[in-house]
Amino acid sequence: MSRLEVKNLTQTFNQKNTALRVLDGLNFSVDDGQFVALLGPSGCGKSTLFNIVSGLLVPDTGEIYLNTGDFAYMQQKDLLLPWRTVLRNSRRTPEYREVEAQQRLAQLGLSGFENSYPMQLSGGMRQRVALVRTLLFRKEILLLDEPFGALDAMTRTVMQSILLDIWSENRQTVLLITHDVEEALLLADKIYVLTARPATLKAEVPVPLPRPRNITDTSLIRLKKELLTLLQVEMSKVFDAG
Numbered sequence: 001m002s003r004l005e006v007k008n009l010t011q012t013f014n015q016k017n018t019a020l021r022v023l024d025g026l027n028f029s030v031d032d033g034q035f036v037a038l039l040g041p042s043g044c045g046k047s048t049l050f051n052i053v054s055g056l057l058v059p060d061t062g063e064i065y066l067n068t069g070d071f072a073y074m075q076q077k078d079l080l081l082p083w084r085t086v087l088r089n090s091r092r093t094p095e096y097r098e099v100e101a102q103q104r105l106a107q108l109g110l111s112g113f114e115n116s117y118p119m120q121l122s123g124g125m126r127q128r129v130a131l132v133r134t135l136l137f138r139k140e141i142l143l144l145d146e147p148f149g150a151l152d153a154m155t156r157t158v159m160q161s162i163l164l165d166i167w168s169e170n171r172q173t174v175l176l177i178t179h180d181v182e183e184a185l186l187l188a189d190k191i192y193v194l195t196a197r198p199a200t201l202k203a204e205v206p207v208p209l210p211r212p213r214n215i216t217d218t219s220l221i222r223l224k225k226e227l228l229t230l231l232q233v234e235m236s237k238v239f240d241a242g
């Protein structure tokens with residue numbers, strides 16, 4: 001069953017009196033409980049897509065079908081409130097999921113920082129607080145825009161496995177924007193590759209392998225080569241155009 005369908009999305013922004021076409025007839029669907037990764041060159045329109053799916057932005061044309069359920073959206077910028085502590089940023093109200101918030105903060109390596117303020121944390125720590133908040137919303141759909149972008153490689157690996165554990169427990173539908181081909185291969189059931197701006201769907205690459213996965217597995221190495229080739233073609237369009 002489809003949880004989310006994106007139909008023929010088109011979006012144009014006006015920049016310096018010129019029309020910048022960002023999405024151009026984008027179509028895809030995501031099944032209930034599926035973990036989908038979106039890969040595409042920088043600036044192709046991935047965050048714009050999430051802004052439309054979440055209702056923050058109304059597209060020029062096209063439609064979004066959400067089959068019941070609601071979503072939690074973790075944007076690239078962490079959007080933590082500077083006047084609230086880590087614990088209070090993690091929860092919508094003071095009473096809300098107190099115990100779970102404490103547990104998740106500990107799980108994500110933030111024990112002892114519950115009463116710190118965002119400005120007292122590193123970029124990677126702020127990103128982890130934002131992830132805790134997103135998870136505590138307990139929505140059926142998670143929109144994660146580069147959730148691990150500010151993390152070092154080691155912490156990123158730990159966070160990926162925690163996210164997989166949480167997903168296995170709850171089977172939410174996840175859409176993950178990432179620049180990291182290996183991250184997409186380790187986590188996702190299916191990878192959508194987008195073209196350079198204006199974004200359309202370039203390829204749909206299923207990853208039908210059990211988890212936890214090992215990036216040195218021969219089938220993953222083959223898929224990685226395939227994805228890198230697809231992305232290099234699109235990247236070269238960005239740099240040629242620039």
Ligand SMILES: Nc1ncnc2c1ncn2[C@@H]1O[C@H](COP(=O)(O)OP(=O)(O)OP(=O)(O)O)[C@@H](O)[C@H]1O
Nearest residue numbers: 013014015022040041042043044045046047048049
């Ligand atoms: N509100 C806006 N007004 C004008 N232009 C915008 C707006 N939002 C995004 N853009 C432009 O749309 C294009 C796509 O931006 P978007 O943030 O969706 O890309 P992205 O694929 O998420 O990039 P990255 O991978 O680097 O985060 C960019 O060229 C950006 O300058």
